[in-house]
Amino acid sequence: MTTYNFLGKLLRPKFEAMLRQMITSGRLEVILPDGAMIAAGESAADPIRVCVNDWATLCRLTLNPDLALGEGFMDGQIVPENRSIRDLLDLLTRNIGIHDPPGLSWMARLVFRVVKALWSHNDPARSKRNVAHHYDLDGRLYDLFLDADRQYSCAYFENPEDSLDLAQLAKKRHLAAKLALRPGQRVLDIGSGWGGLALYLARIADVSVKGITLSEEQIRHARQRAEGQDRVAFDLTDYRALDERFDRIVSVGMFEHVGLKSYGEFFSTLARLLEPEGVAVLHYIGRATPPSQTNPWVLKYIFPGGYMPALSEVLPVIEREGLIITDIEVLRLHYAETLRRWSLRFLANRDKAVALYDERFARMWEYYLAAAEMAFRHQGLVIHQIQLVRSQEVLPLTRGYIRAAEIRLQQDEQAAGPGLPAELAPGT
Numbered sequence: 001m002t003t004y005n006f007l008g009k010l011l012r013p014k015f016e017a018m019l020r021q022m023i024t025s026g027r028l029e030v031i032l033p034d035g036a037m038i039a040a041g042e043s044a045a046d047p048i049r050v051c052v053n054d055w056a057t058l059c060r061l062t063l064n065p066d067l068a069l070g071e072g073f074m075d076g077q078i079v080p081e082n083r084s085i086r087d088l089l090d091l092l093t094r095n096i097g098i099h100d101p102p103g104l105s106w107m108a109r110l111v112f113r114v115v116k117a118l119w120s121h122n123d124p125a126r127s128k129r130n131v132a133h134h135y136d137l138d139g140r141l142y143d144l145f146l147d148a149d150r151q152y153s154c155a156y157f158e159n160p161e162d163s164l165d166l167a168q169l170a171k172k173r174h175l176a177a178k179l180a181l182r183p184g185q186r187v188l189d190i191g192s193g194w195g196g197l198a199l200y201l202a203r204i205a206d207v208s209v210k211g212i213t214l215s216e217e218q219i220r221h222a223r224q225r226a227e228g229q230d231r232v233a234f235d236l237t238d239y240r241a242l243d244e245r246f247d248r249i250v251s252v253g254m255f256e257h258v259g260l261k262s263y264g265e266f267f268s269t270l271a272r273l274l275e276p277e278g279v280a281v282l283h284y285i286g287r288a289t290p291p292s293q294t295n296p297w298v299l300k301y302i303f304p305g306g307y308m309p310a311l312s313e314v315l316p317v318i319e320r321e322g323l324i325i326t327d328i329e330v331l332r333l334h335y336a337e338t339l340r341r342w343s344l345r346f347l348a349n350r351d352k353a354v355a356l357y358d359e360r361f362a363r364m365w366e367y368y369l370a371a372a373e374m375a376f377r378h379q380g381l382v383i384h385q386i387q388l389v390r391s392q393e394v395l396p397l398t399r400g401y402i403r404a405a406e407i408r409l410q411q412d413e414q415a416a417g418p419g420l421p422a423e424l425a426p427g428t
Contacts, residue, residue: 027042028041028048048091066101069297070297135214135215135218142194145346164342177406187210187246188250192212193253194222207231219236246275268321283383287382288310326387329385335381
């Protein structure tokens with residue numbers, strides 16, 4: 001502890017300089033372990049005040065803030081005094097934007113980027129371990145903040161005031177419209193989660209769906225939901241192990257886990273599995289910025305092996321594998337709004353999360369949802385939806401068919417109301 005006291009006091013000027021260089025809009029006040037205060041930014045009647053409770057945390061914040069801020073909050077060593085962690089992250093990310101924090105942290109960031117550049121291939125065994133880390137948590141955790149259908153991906157807000165459940169239903173409808181489904185077709189859902197999208201497509205579009213996942217927890221839930229339905233099946237398998245063709249392929253929120261060095265393998269498999277007249281739709285978290293590394297805190301605690309690519313990293317691989325891009329849509333703040341709603345729901349049920357795990361886990365999840373929201377608001381994260389075909393002639397020449405299909409699907413949803421979540425049934 002004496003060593004950290006010495007180092008903390010030694011690094012205090014560097015920490016103070018980092019804050020003052022970083023915070024130019026708004027005001028941040030940091031209470032140090034010895035009770036002294038550092039202020040950065042503009043004068044404000046309502047500054048955000050945070051306590052750093054020990055010198056070891058201040059050292060880590062100075063040298064590696066990307067990792068230390070989340071860890072310090074989880075461990076109770078960084079405590080927002082008058083506002084929430086969401087407010088603190090909003091202030092920090094609004095000021096940093098897409099840039100790296102200034103100061104000595106460039107050294108830790110350089111080492112991290114070199115290591116990640118050499119270690120970005122997710123083989124089947126590693127992919128399963130990565131999936132288990134996050135998706136095999138107690139399923140009751142996800143019920144604390146997700147919608148009734150357990151859609152754990154970006155919702156689609158046709159109207160800003162839409163509820164989370166309505167926006168998640170609109171997301172499924174939007175994807176189904178882009179798939180240009182016809183009755184009787186065979187659909188593959190790569191990364192099918194708890195089964196909501198597959199069940200929706202089978203019921204609304206009269207197609208047969210095969211969902212695949214690597215999560216033991218998710219597939220148990222999905223299979224329970226599919227009992228008695230002969231048009232939906234779920235398999236615990238890696239997409240690379242499949243050896244059959246499909247008329248349509250959809251993948252939502254899975255591509256982020258593929259790994260940069262595995263993109264060629266992913267798209268070559270997609271081309272192999274897709275019928276010559278087939279259509280595929282890929283929905284994933286990407287960047288509106290040049291390529292960058294995943295935040296190290298996120299990699300360590302939330303999504304090991306995760307990577308959010310820029311379009312410049314994805315499109316050349318698609319071209320090399322012989323697939324034709326027919327549509328690209330960028331959803332900008334839809335995920336920020338999704339995450340805001342998730343955060344509010346989680347905080348309303350926070351005591352239940354503590355009961356399921358512990359206080360440190362609840363702080364970790366609170367930080368994760370808030371940090372992810374701010375990454376979409378201020379740091380260039382977006383959703384990319386890419387539509388792919390093998391033949392140029394399989395889709396209409398204009399995009400009007402997408403909206404026409406959404407209108408038709410919405411009418412079908414009304415007719416199928418008893419099979420939808422209660423809050424989405426006709427008349428609600």
